[in-house]
Amino acid sequence: MSKPDPILIGIDLGAGSLKVSAIRADGSLVAEAGAPVATATPHPGWSEQDPFDWWRAVIAAVPPVAEAACKAGSIAAISFSAGAHTQVLEDAEGQVIRPAILWNDQRSRAETQELRDLADQRILDIGANRANPTWTLPQMLWVRRQEPEAFARVKRLYLAKDWLRSRFTGTFETDTIDALGTLMLDAHKGVWSDELCAMIGWPMDTLPPIVQPRAVVGGVTAEAARLTGLPEGTPVVCGTSDTAAETFGAGMVREGLGVVKLATAATVNVLSKTARPDFALINYFHVVPDHWYVIAATNSCASAHKWLRDTFFKRPGEEGGPVFDHMDRLAAAVAPGSEGLFFHPYLNGERSPHWDPLLRADFVGAGFNHGPGHFVRALYEGVAYSLRDCLEVLRERDLGFTTARLTGGGARSPLWRQIVADVLNVTVELPAVADASFGAALLAGVGVGVFADEQAAAKAVGIVATHRPDPARSAVYDRGFPIYRDIQRALAPLNHRIHDFVGGR
Incomplete structure (x- = not known):
């Protein structure tokens, strides 16, 4: 009697939803489901969520996937990812x-500047990254300063995917990549840094x-099994951050292949054998052992x-997907x-290459000749220009690439994919499945030996569409990109004045 197929499950917590995917060892999808997650913005620039809303999403999304997976084979392992x-x-x-x-919260601007004034280069030297409002280090300094009662009560600090995973296992740990993402880790020794934690008085x-x-x-x-439908005792693999899972799920296991992520935020990622500490870049350990991936990032993409x-296209009662299709047309x-x-x-400030939380979004150049389609296309092009801003930072440091795999919800649009190819002037490939839940499922397979290693797991990644840059369209965007940059430079001082005008915190 043949053994049942091993089924791997990945659970990803995104900024707006939780997604669950079950796959076979060949990468084919068995089942998937999702549930929304709400974000609160109690003040301008703030962004926070109730962790129990994540668990409610788990209870909604995991059971149907677990049922389908059990019918299709034997669940070999589950794993997790999150921002x-x-x-x-x-x-x-x-x-709690x-x-x-x-990660996209901007409240710790003052704390970030304080850390930079105190030890900008030293933080980069130890943590391989610069302090920014998106990192845990300045965020926790904000908690210590603004909410001392909360700070005094802290017994455990979880990263998002780790807290969610603890609801399945009852255990307390994190992975190397998420640990680095706190900016509280010594990137060279792989241990928590006394010096970085002391800068904010963190226990x-x-x-x-x-x-x-x-x-x-x-x-x-047993309790998690009762609530989710997963078999009791199913092995649980630690998992990692969503971008690490996505780049792995897209097959970025060799140098020279980039990954462009069109999700809530957008990133340009490239594999490197070493860290590239730089005030303009973000560095993470990669899922592939003894490798790093280097990022330049823009804060708003699919969220924009x-x-x-x-704001402008959806009418009451309409579903989101058909409206997106209409906008594409x-x-x-x-x-x-x-x-x-x-x-x-810049709907929520900006990261690469400006690192300015006070930048604001804009449409510039409107005339009577512009209709709804122009505004949609300008948004697609504006995000692509922002990605080119990111890619130019990498190219200046000899970290460019000529082929990129696309991940994230924005990659569903063939038009947007082609615009990205034309603006960046790179060949764009679309994997059959390349979201973070898929990458987490592959990682689950590596953890329990379904795949021999990360290279073997990457063979399960299939390509379903390829977009090559069109020389004529790329020439148009080559002319437009300097204008895009000049507008940003001209408006940046006005963005700061607008922030002061509205009394931003």
Whole structure:
């Protein structure tokens, strides 16, 4: 009697939803499901979530996938991913102290500047990254300063995917990649840094043990099995950050291949044998042992797309997907360059290459000749220009590439994929499945030996579409890109004045 197929399950916590995917060892999809997750913005620039909303999403999304997986074979392992930097603080009784501050939160601007003034280069030397409001280090300094009662209660600091995983296993640990994402880790020694933690007065006994992303950390408990439908004792693999899972799920296991992520935020990622500490870049350990991946990132991508849809195109009662399709059709009818309409996607400040949380989004160049399709296409082009800003930072440091795999929800649009290829002037490949839940499922397989190693797992990645840059369209965007940059430079001082005008915190 033949053994049942091993089924691997990945659970990814995104900024707006939780997604669960079950796959076979060949990468084919068995089942998937999702559930929404709400984000609160109690003040401008703030972004936080209730961790128990994540668990409610698990209870909604995991059972149907678990049922389908059990029918298709035997669940070999599960693993997790979530946005980096996002933390959950628990007290001595295991109670969540406050909402989780998300990676895109900008409240710790003053704390970030204080850390830079104190030890800008030293933080980069130890942590391989620069202090920014998106990192846990300045966020926790904000908690210490602004919420001292909460700070005094902290017994455990979880990263988002680790807190969620603890609901399945009851264990307390994190992986090397998420640990680095706190900016509280010594990147060279792979241990928590006394010096970095001392800069914010953070008690080191609250930090979790560190394991590899592929490590099996426990099994599904009886209670978690009852609530999710997963078999009790199913091996649980630690997992990692969403971008690490996505780049792995896209097959970025060799140098020279880039990954462009079109998700809530957008990133340009490239594999490197070493860290590249630089004030303009982000460095992470990679899932592939003895490698790093280097990032340049823009804060708003699919989130900007959704904002445009919800603000100007979606009517009451309409579903989101068909509206996106309608927007695509409108944009496709507009010529490259959007007849001089430019968009900067700075709806929540910006990272690469400006590192300015006070930048604001804009449409510039509007005239009576511009209709709804122009605004959609200008948004697509504006995000692509922002990605080119990111890619130019990498190219200047000899980290460029000529082929990129696309991940994230924005990659579903063939038009947007082609615009990215034309603006970046690179060949764009679309994997059959390449979201973080897929990457987490592959990682689960590495952890329990379904795959011999990360290279073997990458063979399960299939390519379903290829977009090559069109020379004529690329020439248009080569002319537009300097204008895009000049508009940003001209408006940056005004963005700061607008921030002061509205009384931003």
